[in-house]
Amino acid sequence: MAVYTHVSAEALGGFLARFDVGELVSAKGIAEGVENSNYLVDTTRGRYILTLYEKRVSADDLPFFMALLDHLDGKGLAVPPAIPDRDGREIHELEGRPACLIKFLPGVSLSHPSPAQALAAGEAMGRMHRAVADFPATRANSMGQPSWAALHARCGRSLDDIAPGLHDDLDLALAGLSATWPASLDTCAIHADLFPDNVLMRGDAVSGLIDFYFACTDIRLYDLAVMHAAWSFDATGRDHDAAVGEALIAGYSRHFAMSDAERAAFATLAVGACVRFTLSRAWDWLNTPADALVTRKDPLAFWRRAAVYDPALVQRCATLR
Ligand SMILES: Nc1ncnc2c1ncn2[C@@H]1O[C@H](COP(=O)(O)OP(=O)(O)OP(=O)(O)O)[C@@H](O)[C@H]1O
Numbered sequence: 001m002a003v004y005t006h007v008s009a010e011a012l013g014g015f016l017a018r019f020d021v022g023e024l025v026s027a028k029g030i031a032e033g034v035e036n037s038n039y040l041v042d043t044t045r046g047r048y049i050l051t052l053y054e055k056r057v058s059a060d061d062l063p064f065f066m067a068l069l070d071h072l073d074g075k076g077l078a079v080p081p082a083i084p085d086r087d088g089r090e091i092h093e094l095e096g097r098p099a100c101l102i103k104f105l106p107g108v109s110l111s112h113p114s115p116a117q118a119l120a121a122g123e124a125m126g127r128m129h130r131a132v133a134d135f136p137a138t139r140a141n142s143m144g145q146p147s148w149a150a151l152h153a154r155c156g157r158s159l160d161d162i163a164p165g166l167h168d169d170l171d172l173a174l175a176g177l178s179a180t181w182p183a184s185l186d187t188c189a190i191h192a193d194l195f196p197d198n199v200l201m202r203g204d205a206v207s208g209l210i211d212f213y214f215a216c217t218d219i220r221l222y223d224l225a226v227m228h229a230a231w232s233f234d235a236t237g238r239d240h241d242a243a244v245g246e247a248l249i250a251g252y253s254r255h256f257a258m259s260d261a262e263r264a265a266f267a268t269l270a271v272g273a274c275v276r277f278t279l280s281r282a283w284d285w286l287n288t289p290a291d292a293l294v295t296r297k298d299p300l301a302f303w304r305r306a307a308v309y310d311p312a313l314v315q316r317c318a319t320l321r
């Protein structure tokens with residue numbers, strides 16, 4: 001359960017009084033997620049999400065995220081913008097953390113998406129990339145390829161406590177990525193974390209894209225590569241569902257056909273996605289406070305996926321055999 005910061009009923013009541021949203025009826029911590037503290041808040045006027053931003057989200061980045069959500073909402077995409085208070089302010093502070101009251105979107109996030117659902121989700125990502133063509137703000141990717149070596153160094157030899165040899169295997173993968181990472185593909189505002197749990201669905205239709213707190217300006221196709229690595233494997237990372245991956249790409253291609261250069265770079269981008277989430281999960285695995293109400297995610301479940309995108313890694317990495 002991701003609730004790092006406890007919000008008292010008194011503090012929440014006072015917070016909600018700034019908004020035109022009615023009186024507090026109930027609030028409960030949301031079990032899913034690992035990054036931020038989220039509460040489902042019911043008032044006499046409706047249902048909202050209260051998010052308190054934790055460790056990886058800097059308050060300085062919130063204006064970018066909120067502007068992006070407002071932009072996408074303005075284009076008619078199903079994303080959850082922040083609710084402004086009576087003074088028009090979207091970004092607040094609560095219990096010492098930056099906090100926003102967010103529009104609640106209906107739908108459920110899937111554990112095992114089907115190809116039909118992946119087709120719709122890939123199409124939704126393509127629509128999102130179309131919609132940011134005139135979004136003027138930019139944000140460097142704080143979890144982008146140039147940052148991975150430093151995160152690897154910060155995890156250090158403790159990586160071998162997760163799996164013997166993981167430190168050196170990731171080092172080898174990082175060297176390969178820095179030699180082959182594409183330099184000249186299209187960039188735009190990307191989501192950068194569009195896992196199945198960040199896509200709300202009703203049946204086979206997308207009802208919402210949520211959790212834009214890694215959004216940044218980076219290679220457009222890297223967003224699809226993250227999605228491909230996140231969607232087309234089972235939770236252990238052992239079973240690859242090629243049909244789901246193909247459906248994601250088919251849906252996305254309704255908006256953007258892949259160029260030859262993009263097709264050639266896709267596997268590298270996907271290995272990069274595997275390494276990025278292996279490293280962030282490994283850092284959390286090694287550093288999550290014992291009293292946090294959060295279920296840590298298995299780093300190896302992401303690392304294993306790299307073998308599908310670059311089979312040569314299996315020969316060279318003990319942790320992939
Ligand atoms: N706007 C929303 N409408 C409906 N449900 C939401 C909304 N925002 C968040 N949720 C619910 O809260 C859960 C956690 O939210 P979110 O994914 O933003 O948390 P997180 O800690 O940032 O997660 P992650 O580990 O994916 O980064 C979601 O899986 C979803 O169930």
Ligand SMILES: N[C@@H](CCO)C(=O)O
Nearest residue numbers: 035193195277281297
């Ligand atoms: N989606 C990420 C968590 C957010 O960084 C993961 O599953 O590791």
